[in-house]
Amino acid sequence: HESAPSLSRGKMPSYQMLENGMKTEYRAIEDDVEKRVEKSKIESFFTPIVTIWMFVIVNALNYLDRGIIPGAPNQFQSFIHITLNVSESSESTYLGLLQSVFIASYSVAVIAAGNLVHRYPPFLVMGGGLAIWCVAVFISGIAKYMGSFWILLFGRALSGAGEASFQCIAPAFIEDFSPPGQKVLWLGIFFSSITVGTAGGYAYSAIISTSSWGWAWAFWIEGILMIPFVAICCVLPFKLKNHDSPHESKNITLWKEVKTIFSLPLFNCISLGYAAYCAVICGLSTFGPTFFQGLQLFPDEQSASLHFSAIVALAGAIGTPIGGYITDKLSGDGASREQILHTCLQIMSLSSLLGMLFSLAATYCTTRGPFLLLLGAGVMWLFLPTGCCTMAVMASVPSRMRASGVAFSILVMHILGDVPSPVAVGALKDRLAPNCNTKRINGKEVLNPDCVNDEYGLRLTMVICLAWLTWTVVFWTLPLISKSVRRSVYKGADAKAAAK
Secondary structure (H helix, E strand, C coil): CCHHHHHHHHHHHHHHHHHHHHHHHHHHHHHHHHHHHHHHHHHHHCCHHHHHHHHHHHHHHHHHHHCHHHHCHHHHHHHHHHHHCCCHHHHHHHHHHHHHHHHHHHHHHHHHHHHHCCCCCHHHHHHHHHHHHHHHHHHHHHHHHHCCHHHHHHHHHHHHHHHHHHHHHHHHHHHHHCCCCCHHHHHHHHHHHHHHHHHHHHHHHHHHHCCCCCHHHHHHHHHHHHHHHHHHHCCCCCCCCCCCCHHHHHHCCHHHHHHHHHCCHHHHHHHHHHHHHHHHHHHHHHHHHHHHHHCCCCCCHHHHHHHHHHHHHHHHHHHHHHHHHHHHHHHCCCCCHHHHHHHHHHHHHHHHHHHHHHHHHHHCCCCHHHHHHHHHHHHHHHHCCHHHHHHHHHHCCCHHHHHHHHHHHHHHHHHHHHCHHHHHHHHHHHHHCCCCCEEEECCEEEECHHHHHHHHHHHHHHHHHHHCHHHHHHHHHHHHHCHHHHCCCHHHHHHHHHHC
């Protein structure tokens, strides 16, 4: 009688353990089924095309942010003058610094993001970067009420770092998941949001910054709009094609990518041409409204910003997707990456030359109509190869290194283009047109009325800036005429990477 209870007590725990184990396993199966159902729901809604359109909206918000400072130069120059107590002749240099520090931090962060996709889910990296961007734009707005130029500078630097992951991952996704024969078209649609967003940023900033709300709200509103997209990016189920196995991913070090990619002459030519191209675009966009107003084409800052943004938006919205469509049609539906690359190079070379010539012709026009017509045509030609540039970069490097290829191209583009350009153009304008600064008249920040005496200096600043496109034409034409450069196409790059 004593042993029976103890035997019963000895057996009961084993039955209980078996039952608990079955329950745990059943719960795990249930959880797995629920996760699969949730993933299926996400995939059924966020199809590749829907995701690409979402990327278009996110890109537009990113570039809306970039247009806020140049869209209200008088407001920000006044802020610089008050917070730093610098001379009026130096305001443009500090205004350019705000743009340059954004691009500098972006250039460094994009390299890290390009390599992180080998170790973490690409869209988790993207979502984390956009979350940092949201924090950064709120800090930028706070700077106005803190009365601190340095807080604004920090906010702009942090927003550049946050945007980086999105910009190097999205193009590779579009190449992988766009419909057959439409890769460059969809890249063109994606990059058309750059011009629409930037131009919208000029108008958006000109309206909000001059209202009772002030420019701080221009930053805060865009941050609020971005938050839902941050959450969506973190749950997207897609993986980039040609993605390495976990073992291979660990072996792709940053240094290995640097050695492989920068040893390719074709990649270097495309990137150097793109750097000169972006130097001109960024320099003109930073001071575009000032040029418009200073040349007496428009009476005030808001009118100048709105018209400048309209030209940029229209030219970009037309030129960028048309460039992609033409490239796909000339390449053909069954075109290889090498054939698409050759077509891209032809369009890049021709359109950059025509864009430079039309824009230079505009600088010699003294009346509004011809000036706007020629400048609009020039900007449209310059935006035509936007999708081609990124496609050419991805086709010139090993396919498994596309994200890093885009990242390194961005680094070169910004170190030699966007970073020094606003400061250089600002300093050039201060020297050649010293009276085109901001004055406070009747309680309002306006362009110095004496700027009319510096019209020749403003035109000369534009001519010098546009002439820099000569380097773009040279570097993008060189692969078409040089056999040694043409040999370093993506097949050779893949073979070289495999050998290592």
